[in-house]
Amino acid sequence: MMSALAALAAVATALEAGAAHAQGRAVPAREATVDELVIAVQGGSRGAFTGLYERFHRVVHAVVLARVPAGDAGDVVQEVFAEAWQRVSTLREPAAFPGWIVTLARHRAVDHARRRRPPVDDPADLAVSPPPTSEAVAALRAIRALPETYRETLLMRLVEGLTGPEIAARTGMTPESVRVHLHRGMKLLRERLEAGPAPTRGERGAR
Numbered sequence: 001m002m003s004a005l006a007a008l009a010a011v012a013t014a015l016e017a018g019a020a021h022a023q024g025r026a027v028p029a030r031e032a033t034v035d036e037l038v039i040a041v042q043g044g045s046r047g048a049f050t051g052l053y054e055r056f057h058r059v060v061h062a063v064v065l066a067r068v069p070a071g072d073a074g075d076v077v078q079e080v081f082a083e084a085w086q087r088v089s090t091l092r093e094p095a096a097f098p099g100w101i102v103t104l105a106r107h108r109a110v111d112h113a114r115r116r117r118p119p120v121d122d123p124a125d126l127a128v129s130p131p132p133t134s135e136a137v138a139a140l141r142a143i144r145a146l147p148e149t150y151r152e153t154l155l156m157r158l159v160e161g162l163t164g165p166e167i168a169a170r171t172g173m174t175p176e177s178v179r180v181h182l183h184r185g186m187k188l189l190r191e192r193l194e195a196g197p198a199p200t201r202g203e204r205g206a207r
Helices: 002-023 034-042 046-065 070-090 094-115 134-144 148-159 164-171 175-195 201-206
Strands: none
Touching: 034 046, 034 070, 034 094, 046 070, 046 094, 046 148, 046 164, 070 094, 094 164, 134 148, 134 175, 148 164, 148 175, 164 175
């Protein structure tokens, strides 16, 4: 169990390094509430939008990664934030931004998954260097097999490295809900990892 989770964390580090390289040096977000940033963005501030990106891109990446191959996730994340920039002026309650962007991410990821192949069950799904270990692949496969609620929350915690309070603040969930989802999700994940990997699509078809 622990070796698989450690391997998954290593994959997360590689994914984050790749995203940082693609995006260049990030602009530090100024000290402001989400409400203040949203209001500033609605007024046309690109700097404030960068602040929102810095706070929410890991949550969005986790939501997307729960549904699409890792090699496609970065592009889908960018699509989500492009749509958010275009539509944020329609958001009536700035405080609703966390739940709003999570919903955008889910819709974009589902649309992408419908247009493209579903997540596969082999290391090629994790397009990072160095290639992921079999334990990391098994962990991601097991997480993706969990119910959606647990899947997203576990990816936020184990892959993106967010704490429980950070997940709550960035998704609109209550801290208690986050604690429950993490506890139940970890229990299910542990059981699935200890039971061994489920057969891949190719293995099922060969039977």
